[in-house]
Amino acid sequence: MARTLEMFEKPRKIREWLMHVVDCANGNCGELEDGEQVVAMKCARCGHESGWIPLPSVTAAKRGIPCPKCNTVPNAEN
Numbered sequence: 072m073a074r075t076l077e078m079f080e081k082p083r084k085i086r087e088w089l090m091h092v093v094d095c096a097n098g099n100c101g102e103l104e105d106g107e108q109v110v111a112m113k114c115a116r117c118g119h120e121s122g123w124i125p126l127p128s129v130t131a132a133k134r135g136i137p138c139p140k141c142n143t144v145p146n147a148e149n
């Protein structure tokens with residue numbers, strides 16, 4: 072299932088904290104049409120909120136984006 076992702080994987084495994092969608096501008100995160108989405112993202116680890124940001128697609132929104140606070144120190148748990 073993850074085979075198509077292999078080409079995108081980085082050689083080093085760095086733990087990446089992701090922010091996930093907490094709200095959507097269209098009010099319904101479950102039935103988004105593909106295309107640009109305006110969403111609010113929040114990090115479950117540090118609670119950082121992105122505010123309203125545009126993302127290029129539903130896929131990007133559901134995958135999450137790296138938290139700018141939690142990812143400043145690579146391999147923090149080393």
Ligand SMILES: [Zn+2]
Pocket residue numbers: 088114115116117118119138139140141142
């Ligand atoms: Zn964070």
